[in-house]
Amino acid sequence: MANNSSNGVHQTTTKSPPLPSPLRFSKFFQSNMRILVTGGAGFIGSHLVDRLMENEKNEVIVVDNYFTGSKDNLKKWIGHPRFELIRHDVTETLLVEVDRIYHLACPASPIFYKYNPVKTIKTNVIGTLNMLGLAKRVGASRILLTSTSEVYGDPLVHPQPESYWGNVNPIGVRSCYDEGKRVAETLMFDYHRQHGIEIRIARIFNTYGPRMNIDDGRVVSNFIAQALRDEPLTVQNPGTQTRSFCYVSDMVDGLIRLMEGEHTGPINIGNPGEFTMLELAETVKELINPGVEIKRVENTPDDPRQRKPDITKAKELLGWEPKIKLREGLPLMEEDFRLRLGAAKKN
Numbered sequence: 001m002a003n004n005s006s007n008g009v010h011q012t013t014t015k016s017p018p019l020p021s022p023l024r025f026s027k028f029f030q031s032n033m034r035i036l037v038t039g040g041a042g043f044i045g046s047h048l049v050d051r052l053m054e055n056e057k058n059e060v061i062v063v064d065n066y067f068t069g070s071k072d073n074l075k076k077w078i079g080h081p082r083f084e085l086i087r088h089d090v091t092e093t094l095l096v097e098v099d100r101i102y103h104l105a106c107p108a109s110p111i112f113y114k115y116n117p118v119k120t121i122k123t124n125v126i127g128t129l130n131m132l133g134l135a136k137r138v139g140a141s142r143i144l145l146t147s148t149s150e151v152y153g154d155p156l157v158h159p160q161p162e163s164y165w166g167n168v169n170p171i172g173v174r175s176c177y178d179e180g181k182r183v184a185e186t187l188m189f190d191y192h193r194q195h196g197i198e199i200r201i202a203r204i205f206n207t208y209g210p211r212m213n214i215d216d217g218r219v220v221s222n223f224i225a226q227a228l229r230d231e232p233l234t235v236q237n238p239g240t241q242t243r244s245f246c247y248v249s250d251m252v253d254g255l256i257r258l259m260e261g262e263h264t265g266p267i268n269i270g271n272p273g274e275f276t277m278l279e280l281a282e283t284v285k286e287l288i289n290p291g292v293e294i295k296r297v298e299n300t301p302d303d304p305r306q307r308k309p310d311i312t313k314a315k316e317l318l319g320w321e322p323k324i325k326l327r328e329g330l331p332l333m334e335e336d337f338r339l340r341l342g343a344a345k346k347n
């Protein structure tokens, strides 16, 4: 906690926030960990909720405005005594007594974050400010932000270590998201330095898996849905751009380790296996529908040309590395997409 300065200028308070409830000292109080997950109805958020709910000592509260998420992703928990779901937009203030905050709320697919860019910026900046204010006010012991590999922009250093400051266009069509997340990281560190808030920052690299929206627009979900619908796989030009894909269970494991560990981050969480988009299309074609066509289409502005995480820090500080290779993860996602699309496997 920061101190009042000796030069007479009042900087911050030294008073600790009160405990959420005096009942915590009562003999019969159940010392459950109350965890808030913003964006918990989304893809990564709902998998994180599943994992957190496995621990009987955890109570989980999800807040979500359902912009890209869905109650469907949480249906097995609705009505559970340790689970609560609140329709709420994080750009508005929120007051709930919680011990830990996983702050995920933000559209992640480029087509959705570009749909209403001003709202995306507000979600990243005001939403993060609101969650930090909440952490401060209720004395939450930790808050974790899901930042992104997009803070590196179109990276000139490859692979990307956390020490790289990035190459980001501040006025482009992706800026609402990548600059928004950069400000969110700044806010996290300012609250940490100024108010002593315990923070964690994960820089997430492209993640895929079951429960992604079928029409999410990101490349893995697009290619799988296209392969199952017998539609051409749309490789955006030039096709040589690379990404590194992490399976969602590995991602959730990394996020929990970061939250429970002793390091603020930022820490890259991602799978270093790097593929061109053409290679990804060829792999989906081979595994899911060998007869499908691969079609070249126009790209969008400022598409990063290469991306691969340096995960040295995650390995050393969290003892974390991904276990699931792309060729193992794709069939698991295919199974889920088949069920939702009603596409039976051909023999």
Ligand SMILES: NC(=O)c1ccc[n+]([C@@H]2O[C@H](COP(=O)([O-])OP(=O)(O)OC[C@H]3O[C@@H](n4cnc5c(N)ncnc54)[C@H](O)[C@@H]3O)[C@@H](O)[C@H]2O)c1
Pocket (backbone or CB within 6 Å): 038, 039, 040, 041, 042, 043, 044, 045, 063, 064, 065, 066, 067, 068, 069, 070, 088, 089, 090, 091, 103, 104, 105, 106, 107, 108, 109, 123, 127, 146, 147, 148, 149, 203, 204, 205, 206, 207, 208
């Ligand atoms: N999936 C990835 O590859 C990836 C990569 C880097 C970073 N991330 C980050 O991880 C987080 C989750 O991503 P995801 O892939 O699960 O995306 P997602 O779109 O499936 O989930 C985001 C969730 O946030 C909710 N949301 C959006 N705006 C909100 C608002 N203003 N108030 C309340 N809820 C709101 C959505 O309804 C949705 O449920 C995001 O912060 C994203 O930036 C994801």
Ligand SMILES: O=c1ccn([C@@H]2O[C@H](COP(=O)(O)OP(=O)(O)O[C@H]3OC[C@@H](O)[C@H](O)[C@H]3O)[C@@H](O)[C@H]2O)c(=O)[nH]1
Pocket (backbone or CB within 6 Å): 108, 109, 110, 148, 149, 150, 204, 205, 206, 207, 217, 218, 219, 220, 222, 223, 234, 235, 236, 237, 241, 242, 243, 277, 299, 300, 303, 304
């Ligand atoms: O149908 C498609 C969709 C996308 N692509 C290409 O696939 C690559 C990846 O695109 P995606 O839309 O899946 O995701 P991006 O890597 O651009 O952004 C993602 O980065 C990390 C996170 O913060 C977000 O989940 C998202 O912003 C791009 O080069 C894009 O041009 C295709 O070739 N075909």
